[in-house]
Amino acid sequence: MKLLSPAISSLARMRLWRIEAWKKNPLDAQREVLQDLVTSAQYTEFGRKYNFSNLFTVKDFKQAVPIHEYENLKPFIERIMNGEQNILWNTPVYWFAKSSGTTSDKSKFIPISTESLEEGHFKASKDVLSMYYQYKPDSELLTGKGLLIGGSHSINPMNAEAQYGDLSAVLFQNSPFWAHWLRTPDLSIALMDEWESKIEKIAEATIKENVTSVSGVPTWTLVLFKRILEITGKKTIGEVWPSLELYMHGGVSFTPYREQFHQIIGRDINYLEMYNASEGFFAAQERPGDDGMLLFSDHGIFYEFMPVSEYGKKEPRTVGLGEVELDKNYAPVISTNGGLWRYLPGDTIKFTCLRPYRVKVSGRLKHFMNAFGEEVIVDNTDKAIATACEKTGAIVNDYTAAPIYFSEKANGAHEWLIEFEKEPANAQQFVEELDQALKSINSDYEAKRHKNIALGLPVMHMLRKGQFNEWLRSKGKLGGQHKVPRLSNERKFLEEILTYQ
Numbered sequence: 400m401k402l403l404s405p406a407i408s409s410l411a412r413m414r415l416w417r418i419e420a421w422k423k424n425p426l427d428a429q430r431e432v433l434q435d436l437v438t439s440a441q442y443t444e445f446g447r448k449y450n451f452s453n454l455f456t457v458k459d460f461k462q463a464v465p466i467h468e469y470e471n472l473k474p475f476i477e478r479i480m481n482g483e484q485n486i487l488w489n490t491p492v493y494w495f496a497k498s499s500g501t502t503s504d505k506s507k508f509i510p511i512s513t514e515s516l517e518e519g520h521f522k523a524s525k526d527v528l529s530m531y532y533q534y535k536p537d538s539e540l541l542t543g544k545g546l547l548i549g550g551s552h553s554i555n556p557m558n559a560e561a562q563y564g565d566l567s568a569v570l571f572q573n574s575p576f577w578a579h580w581l582r583t584p585d586l587s588i589a590l591m592d593e594w595e596s597k598i599e600k601i602a603e604a605t606i607k608e609n610v611t612s613v614s615g616v617p618t619w620t621l622v623l624f625k626r627i628l629e630i631t632g633k634k635t636i637g638e639v640w641p642s643l644e645l646y647m648h649g650g651v652s653f654t655p656y657r658e659q660f661h662q663i664i665g666r667d668i669n670y671l672e673m674y675n676a677s678e679g680f681f682a683a684q685e686r687p688g689d690d691g692m693l694l695f696s697d698h699g700i701f702y703e704f705m706p707v708s709e710y711g712k713k714e715p716r717t718v719g720l721g722e723v724e725l726d727k728n729y730a731p732v733i734s735t736n737g738g739l740w741r742y743l744p745g746d747t748i749k750f751t752c753l754r755p756y757r758v759k760v761s762g763r764l765k766h767f768m769n770a771f772g773e774e775v776i777v778d779n780t781d782k783a784i785a786t787a788c789e790k791t792g793a794i795v796n797d798y799t800a801a802p803i804y805f806s807e808k809a810n811g812a813h814e815w816l817i818e819f820e821k822e823p824a825n826a827q828q829f830v831e832e833l834d835q836a837l838k839s840i841n842s843d844y845e846a847k848r849h850k851n852i853a854l855g856l857p858v859m860h861m862l863r864k865g866q867f868n869e870w871l872r873s874k875g876k877l878g879g880q881h882k883v884p885r886l887s888n889e890r891k892f893l894e895e896i897l898t899y900q
Contacts, residue, residue, distance in 0.1 A: 414529040421697035428697040466741045487738030495563040496677035509677040515737035518699040523680035534686045544583045548615030566677045583608045602626045612645040617656040635665025649673035652781040691757030699736035704729035766886045770802035773844040777885045783836035790832040793823035801893040812855040818862040869899045
């Protein structure tokens with residue numbers, strides 16, 4: 400394997416000129432992407448419906464095609480799942496990424512074409528590798544194996560040809576043969592459905608491997624790390640895998656987990672954030688420590704950005720890359736080479752840099768608290784949790800929060816359910832530090848908290864370890880990319896989780 404690393408490192412560097420080309424000319428790259436998308440799909444059923452053959456400008460495209468959420472495209476997708484083709488995209492679609500957010504009991508099935516795999520997910524993965532080697536030319540990343548903590552896989556019963564799984568499972572199944580040499584565990588374990596058994600099998604299979612990188616959602620990665628330490632009797636993961644140099648994460652903010660990872664690994668390693676969803680690989684950090692992730696503008700996805708204030712309007716306004724502003728909340732609207740057209744994935748982002756375009760995920764369109772005009776988003780609460788942990792020495796595993804509405808006897812407040820890895824010595828101090836941090840981050844929250852007129856001090860419940868997982872298990876959402884909803888403007892999730900005490 401050591402002989403392989405210099406060769407792949409050289410190949411990775413050869414990609415840098417391509418990366419620089421679209422990085423320096425993102426608007427040109429985006430115009431070409433849209434032209435390719437519309438031209439490719441002009442004779443599909445969707446393309447004929449919206450007259451793609453006569454759409455020659457971005458303005459024409461936006462005027463002709465409405466913005467879609469999943470429910471709008473679902474009838475087309477279900478027909479593809481039943482074996483019809485040339486509906487949304489012009490090449491056959493046999494794979495679907497099952498994406499079931501915690502806000503709904505219904506699963507979404509995102510169509511995955513050959514082009515969205517090759518020009519999207521796989522191309523972006525190669526670019527991440529190239530950028531990392533540029534940052535760390537002496538990296539020994541490929542002298543060992545990458546541990547991937549992915550999802551599950553099963554056959555779609557609606558169509559003998561169509562298969563579905565979590566995004567990671569679809570990528571596993573379609574990777575080139577040589578990729579299997581570079582990762583662990585093998586597919587028989589990686590694609591297991593039952594997560595508690597799966598964690599055990601992954602731990603047993605990887606302990607003796609030379610693991611140099613790890614990829615996965617932070618919560619499940621920590622569960623695996625703790626089990627590995629139990630099995631080996633080691634004090635840190637750095638003792639188990641001395642060559643570990645990189646952790647790639649995404650799906651949730653890493654801010655509340657960073658200190659816990661540092662402690663359990665036992666030494667400094669590099670961390671890279673990925674913005675890789677079922678709908679596409681959107682962005683990644685070029686270098687550890689960058690403020691934001693580089694937006695991939697030449698990977699088969701055309702982007703528009705909807706100011707969050709436009710969401711829910713009959714004809715919401717979107718802007719292109721050339722019109723976005725720093726530190727403003729947008730909902731990405733994407734058109735892809737998998738057949739998603741002016742589609743809302745549901746995330747909200749902010750731009751942290753315009754030359755080049757870098758973004759950070761600030762939350763979800765439907766994950767926020769605004770019962771009193773406070774407009775609290777996940778980005779706010781992640782930072783506030785991290786600050787409260789720093790001030791009190793606590794470590795948080797997971798959390799959710801929702802409003803307590805006005806009553807005849809009391810004003811409103813925010814109610815928090817927090818599962819600690821290490822509880823604060825003083826719970827009241829943690830609540831006060833959390834409240835103070837939110838005030839400093841969000842002026843609307845600060846105004847509503849003034850003299851307790853609209854909002855009282857937050858109310859906190861400290862959950863026992865494993866309580867969130869019990870709730871996820873009851874929903875059939877334990878493991879993989881399933882996450883606890885951090886914020887909600889209603890109390891449904893919070894009250895369900897409280898019943899597991």
